[in-house]
Amino acid sequence: MAIDLDSLWDFGKPGVSEERFRAAMATATEDDALILETQIARTYTMRGEFERALEILRGLEPRMATACAEARVRAGLETGRCYCSATHPPETQTPEAKERARAAYLEAFELAKREGLDGLAIDALHMLGFVDTEPADQLKWARAALEMVETSSQPAAKKWEASLRNNIGYALYELGRYEEALAEYRQAAALRELGTNEEAKRIARWAIAWTLRALGRLDEALEGQLSLERECEAANAPDVFVFEELELLYRAKGDEETARRYADRRKVMA
Numbered sequence: 001m002a003i004d005l006d007s008l009w010d011f012g013k014p015g016v017s018e019e020r021f022r023a024a025m026a027t028a029t030e031d032d033a034l035i036l037e038t039q040i041a042r043t044y045t046m047r048g049e050f051e052r053a054l055e056i057l058r059g060l061e062p063r064m065a066t067a068c069a070e071a072r073v074r075a076g077l078e079t080g081r082c083y084c085s086a087t088h089p090p091e092t093q094t095p096e097a098k099e100r101a102r103a104a105y106l107e108a109f110e111l112a113k114r115e116g117l118d119g120l121a122i123d124a125l126h127m128l129g130f131v132d133t134e135p136a137d138q139l140k141w142a143r144a145a146l147e148m149v150e151t152s153s154q155p156a157a158k159k160w161e162a163s164l165r166n167n168i169g170y171a172l173y174e175l176g177r178y179e180e181a182l183a184e185y186r187q188a189a190a191l192r193e194l195g196t197n198e199e200a201k202r203i204a205r206w207a208i209a210w211t212l213r214a215l216g217r218l219d220e221a222l223e224g225q226l227s228l229e230r231e232c233e234a235a236n237a238p239d240v241f242v243f244e245e246l247e248l249l250y251r252a253k254g255d256e257e258t259a260r261r262y263a264d265r266r267k268v269m270a
Contacts, residue, residue, distance in 0.1 A: 003032050005039060014043035034060060034071040038078045045081045050092075054082045069115035076108030077123060084131050102131045119156025122148050126160070129167060135174035142167040162191035162200075166207065173211060182211045198235065202228055206241060213249060222249045240269040 008020040021036045044053035084101030109124035125145035129138040146164045169184035189204035209224030232239045247262035
């Protein structure tokens, strides 16, 4: 498409993103307008307004028969996100909802793969990890997506690597395979350091320290979390998860007084 979606998205502000997409539609081609409308639908799933998102996507259906492959893939992805995504409350994740999401994601994946839209195919595989939430299944989907990243030459595919390695690390952690998880988290962090998102860099380093604690390497974990605490303070962005880890680390080291201090700071932020 001619429009750069990444420049229009602010994932922390879906309402602002919607306004940008609507403004871009004024000069968009028919296919680009359809793609923009799928992203407008996504802003509603991010706000938890799943029926509104579905209403938008259903309204696009008559035009999809002659639409470009990217528009059809994105419509499938966003339909899947209406039924199963990170923003859905657990009580909504019924077997029926998950099966609808699975069907939409698999259809989007097959079309994207066939049309050479590697980044979107990877997105579909990544979303299947929200449908199948057992760690072994999440590991399967994340590794399938990473294999596509490694064999693709497309920038839209390559940008997924850090996120996927983080997801693989988390699945391995949940399976108790901490050394393997640590290796993935370290690779994810190295990739994050090449970018400009400071919050993403901190999250990646947090995951490393978190896993070091699970491995019993308390001094290394403590050094990592204290460094993050200083960085968060400098950025005026205190992190409750850093405080939680520091509480657990000091308690594991037998320093109850300092552990209670971090527990109090964590509770203030809750």
